[in-house]
Amino acid sequence: MQSKIASGWKYDVFLSFRGEDTRKNFTGHLYSALDQKGIFTFKDNHRLERGKVISSELFKAIEESRFALVVFSENYVSSTWCLDELAKILECMKAMGQIVLPVFYNVTPSEVRKQSGSFEKAFRDHEKNFREDLEKVQSWRVAMTKIANISGWHLGDREESKFIQGIVDEISNKLSSTFLNTNGNLVGMESRMKQMGSITRYRFE
Template sequence: MASLIDRFKYDVFLSFRGEDTRHDFIGNLWKALQDRGINTFIDDEELRKGEEITPSLIKAIEDSNMAIIVLSKNYASSSFCLQELYTILDCIKDKGRCVWPVFYEVDPSDVRKLKRSYGEAMVEHEMGSSSNIDLLQKWKNALHQVANLSGFHFKKDMDTATPLM
C-alpha cells in the first residue's frame, strides 16, 4: 500500500506573480521549505510559453499534496495566474487537500470583493479583445473562494505573517 508521501511528487506547489515576489518573498519561502525537507514545486519562467497552462504545469499541480497561493498586488493582472489559481482550486482543494493563501501586501477583502488592483485587473480582462465571459466568471469565483480560506496576511513592515482565521 502506497503511503501518503508516495502519492505525491511534491509536498507543496507555490503559485505567485513573479514580478511581485519571485526575488524576495518567494525565494525566501522556497528556501525555508526546502531547508526543512519539504519538496516544493516552483515554476520556471520557461514553462510559460503563452497564456495557457501547459500540461506539465497541470501535472505538477495534480502531483502536489497542497498549494500555497501568494496573492500580491499584480497577481490578478496575469491571466496565467488566474488560470493557475482556478486549476489549483479544482485539482487540489476540491479533492480535499489543503490550499493556504498568503495575502502579500494586499487586503483579503480586496481580493474577495474585487477592489483596488484586483478590481482594476478584472476590468482589464473584461475589456480584452478575447474576453470569455464564462472564464472571467470562473476566475472571479476562484478569487472569492481563495479569499475566504484561512491563510496569512503578510506586510513588509511586519516581522512575520499574521494568521487569518
C-alpha cells in the same frame, strides 16, 4: 480519492505566485525556507512568453501536490497564467481534497475576496480582453473569492522573516500529521523516500 492523494502525491507544496511581484524577494525567501525545512516544493522558474497558454506539465504539478500555497500580491490578478493556476487549484481542492493555503502579501484579504483596488481594474481589463469568453473570467473571480475566504496568512506590518518562518512551521506541522493514517501507520513514505533520495529530508515534529 483521499487515500490515493495521501500515498501518491509527488510534491509537498505547489507554490503559485506572481513572478514580477515576489520572485526575487518574498517568494524566493519562502521557497528557500521551505527547502531548508525539507519540504519538497514545486516552484515554476520557467514562465512561457506572454500569450502562451499554461502548460499541461504545470497543471500536472498542481494535481500532484498535497498543498497549494497561493501568494496573492498586487499584480497577481493581472496575470492570466496565475488565474489559470488558481482555477486549477480550486478544482483540485474540490475534487481531490488538496489543501489550499493563501498568503496575502502587500494586499488585504478583503481586497482579494471583493476584487477591489488594483484587482478591480485588472478584472475589468480581462473582461474586455475575454469579452467572447466571459465565463472564463467569471471562473477566475469565483476561484479568487473562494480561496481568499480560506484562513491563511496576512503579512500586514509584520517582519517578513518571522512571517515566512511561521508559514513554514505550520506547513511542516500539517505535513507531519498527514504521514499518519487513522490506524497510526505511516502512509506513502516508501515512494516519497525514493523521490527525495534520503530519509534525512524529513523531520518529524
